[in-house]
Amino acid sequence: MNARQAMLLLAATVLCHVTVARAFDPLRTQAAIPATSAGSIVSDPAGCVFGDPGxxxxxxxxxxxxLCSNPRTREAWADVKAQAAGVGVARAAYLPTLTGNAQIVRDDSSTDVSGHPQLGSDSRSSVHSESVSLSWTLYDFGARSAALRNANALLAAAQSAQDAAIQALFVTVAKDYSAAQAAQSQLAVAGAVEQMSGRSALVAQSRVDKGIAPISDALQAKTAWGQAVLARNRAEGVWQTAQGTLAADMDLSPDRVLDLPAVAEGAHPDANFAQSVSELMGEARRTHPEVLSTQAQVDAAAAKVDQTRAQGLPTLSLVSKYLQNNQPASLGLGIPTFPATGHEWYVGVQLTIPIFEGFGRLYQVHQGEAQLERQADALEDARQHVALEVWNSYQAVRTSTAAVGDSETLLGIAEQSFAAAERRYQAGVGSVLELLNAQSGLANAKHQRVQALADWHAARLRLAGSIGKLDVVDLR
Known part of the structure; x- marks a missing residue:
């Protein structure tokens, strides 16, 4: 085999190696963000182009x-890509290692023998050498397979952690959206109460002007009107704060004006949550992204222990090398050098047996086992945490659902009470105190109705996040 053939063999082998490596590359199957339990709300970051808010x-x-603009989701996606590359590294251990080396040097060599000039020599030549080396691990008692299991488990953990980050951000945005929606509706209610108080003040002032009511009626009604104006101003401040928080969640300027729909009427228990709380807690213990991520960490720790043990066992490898050079040759001292071409080639198997490592391997195994115990405890803690979160969220849904019905009944009664008190006062048979009490009761009932609806929507989304199934929630 000449130099040109050796280089062609090297190029062909490298091309084959790149082709196989691409087939082993897990990132080629990760062109877009992996599917998450958040459903279809996640897209490729490259497609996150938005115009003005709806x-x-x-x-x-x-x-x-x-989700498109928040750094936490981008950080989680970067972790997934890094762990996917780690899987590629673990798979690469199954492939051979091929190394090529080429060298060209200018060799000036001279020898002066004292008293025997005829034995001296002086030569100048350009020497080049080329070599190709191959090493391929054939058997290693499971070290590579354990490393691959470890990498796959870490990738699964990163993907589940990404799911958890997405769901945490989802719940945060949903909470801020509900708060902003409630603040906007509360502002509308405060404006309506202000107008209602203003009408009552005008009616009271008209009765005072006609001399059929004392001046105290007008003053009390105007006081209630002033309090309504103050409440409306406070509600506007709460709305601006909630609006700014929601805008910041979407990577918009906090002063961006947003238009949100009113809090939806007709809240009702969601059929997807009709299961018993025990079933929901059990499902969360099995399928919640936080639990899945921790379970994958346990699997990775177990695989790491196996890998550490296997690395202390023998390995069997195929080794091969081809070398050629044009190092000049000489028959002996004082004889001129002559052009020459050298060739060397070998192929064989190599057995490597670790005999003693200063007990380092033993301590590494003990360290890995301790990490495995720690991850197992973390898994149990994650299961308990998600179960408690489901329990609390479930109770919040039950409470808020009942509050929605109660607030609707209370609002109906308060509206009837205010209408009756207003008619009685205008007819001169009711007092201004009766009117203002009914007016205050109606205002409180409207605020409580809005808050009950907002709390129900927020509790429903929190429960969806607690069981790890955000795709069961209608986001319209």
């Missing part, structure tokens, strides 16, 4: 904008 802005759009 009029009105829906929860689905708010979540999509936040």
């Amino acid at each position: 009029q009105p802005l829906t929860l689905a759009e708010a979540v999509q904008r936040a």
